[in-house]
Amino acid sequence: MAAIARRTDHRYGNRPTMKDVAARAGVGLKTVSRVVNGEPGVTPETERRVHEAIEALGFRRNDSARVLRKGRTATVGLVLEDLADPFYGPLSRAVEEVARAHGALLINGSSAEDPDREQELALALCARRVDGLIVIPAGDDHRYLEPEIRAGVATVFVDRPAGRIDADAVLSDSFGGAREGVSHLIAHGHRRIGFVGDRPRIHTGAERLRGYRAAMAEAGLPVREEWVSLGSTSPERVNAAVRGLLTAPEPVTALFAGNNRVTVTAVRTLAAHPSPVALVGFDDIELADLLGITVVAQDAAALGRTAAERLFRRLDGAGGAPERVVLGTKLLARGSGEIPAPTG
Amino acid sequence: MAAIARRTDHRYGNRPTMKDVAARAGVGLKTVSRVVNGEPGVTPETERRVHEAIEALGFRRNDSARVLRKGRTATVGLVLEDLADPFYGPLSRAVEEVARAHGALLINGSSAEDPDREQELALALCARRVDGLIVIPAGDDHRYLEPEIRAGVATVFVDRPAGRIDADAVLSDSFGGAREGVSHLIAHGHRRIGFVGDRPRIHTGAERLRGYRAAMAEAGLPVREEWVSLGSTSPERVNAAVRGLLTAPEPVTALFAGNNRVTVTAVRTLAAHPSPVALVGFDDIELADLLGITVVAQDAAALGRTAAERLFRRLDGAGGAPERVVLGTKLLARGSGEIPAPTG
């Protein structure tokens, strides 16, 4: 009677435990544990009986209990910025491949570019005791992670560095890439070049803007502040910004787009514009080759892979001070960036 | 001495527990639990002291222990097919939004289109005792999930139905969408229409092929088997297939692409082809509007949202037999599908 009640309102929807398996197989609890974990010291015959009981009962080890006892979860967390942004697909996939190669499970979630949500998510993952954390920051203050890192959670930042704490980071060369892209436009005769990017609070945005300014300065070109438009990457905002740059009294003749979201909208806006305007975008986009869009490409998969490998090296005990790895970018000339400046 | 040792080789990298917090705050364990979980019955002053201790120690509740005790994890798992496929970004994001609205965390991983990996991943999530599971199947036999479902793991399949078990599923109308797309090509005068899709084992692939055949049959058109090319969606395979269809003795004048991966490659191949060939693709693609690609669009976000809502309804106790929900598709005419058949 009591036994029935116990199994009826059982918390895990009536799941068999190792104890149940042991009872059914007529062996001790520890023997089941040995079989389940592939530990040695069990005769083939006993093992067979245990497997039979496992099959019959549909037993699956409860990893929560295991984790509680062992302390390690063989799980790493990935805090993305936006799951729907195609840039993060390959990155996330690369992380997952590396995690898999190390026998770890990857949990990921996205912050939707909201710093509070980033924190909430990262801490939720820590509460579930992930062994390590890979974070694409939305915010610029990561001191909330200090206790976690001190407690031993390996942490690597990707795409953007951590704010106000010292931590490993794997980044693309936003500054150098933007400088190269803008120089490319200058080399094609442009002197009035617009920059449309995302919020300056975001590290990559700021770095790319810095690259733009550096390229202009190196060429001895002035930058008029109305050529620089920073803000959300929503189509509405970007569309308005691009139109503004093109309809000013002295319109720009070329555009540098600060990231892939901006590039996509800029291409749409420019397609509706009567005269050709040169464009170079940061980040590659699918089908950009067919549309002839010149871009500064970063290797999203390499970012993810590099970060994940560093994470597992830390988990394997690698010490040393936090490091920053910067991966190079590549200018892919496809047409839009080679439109010459109108003469005069 | 013993205390020091205990904290030094502590399993969670030296993490404080509720007991530690209680000791430091000079209160009982349960009081800490109350504060951490926002339960009533604690005076403001006590609460303050507890919070202080939590801050000082950098305490974070161990959710593994919590889960072990409570049985519910407030976590749902999502088994994707390919994280890098842009189709799944919005889907995954929609699922996450719904999960969040229900106070649950989303764990996702991808099967890389490998049935074994799908199983491994799904079972790993079950071992971590997710409350529910949303699966985009890679395989066609899901009997391995039967014990889990019986044990109470709510399970919903998306994009493709479950194989050999009866379970909730949310699908796009692949058959109807493909039929509409092919009919559209027929309406523009095409009679020799090629179909390039993925492996016929995959449900959506089979359904879309069926839609193609239905449209052809309704128009009284024969289907020559060499017009149908099924297989991997790798660029190499698709490129070869499309070229084959175009260079046959009686080449096709129009193409139906079975999914977004095929469409992308087909567009590239057709761009290099001397004469215009009509194309309609299943799934929308970013920038397809600018390239004038006619597609049969499905709503990836709606798929994810619908599936997640159903999952949580099940978790909230909704009973009844498994249901299949089919969401409609929409033909977006943008040019490539309206290229008329060459006369003669």
Place this chain on the structure above:
DNA sequence: TTGAAAGCGCTAACAT
């Protein structure tokens, strides 16, 4: 080769 007992950190049930 096998098993019994202790305990991981938390919450539920029951005192006080």
Place this chain on the structure above:
DNA sequence: ATGTTAGCGCTTTCAA
């Protein structure tokens, strides 16, 4: 309002 006790399902330790 607060504390004590038992126990979630597993692994670790130690004994048989």
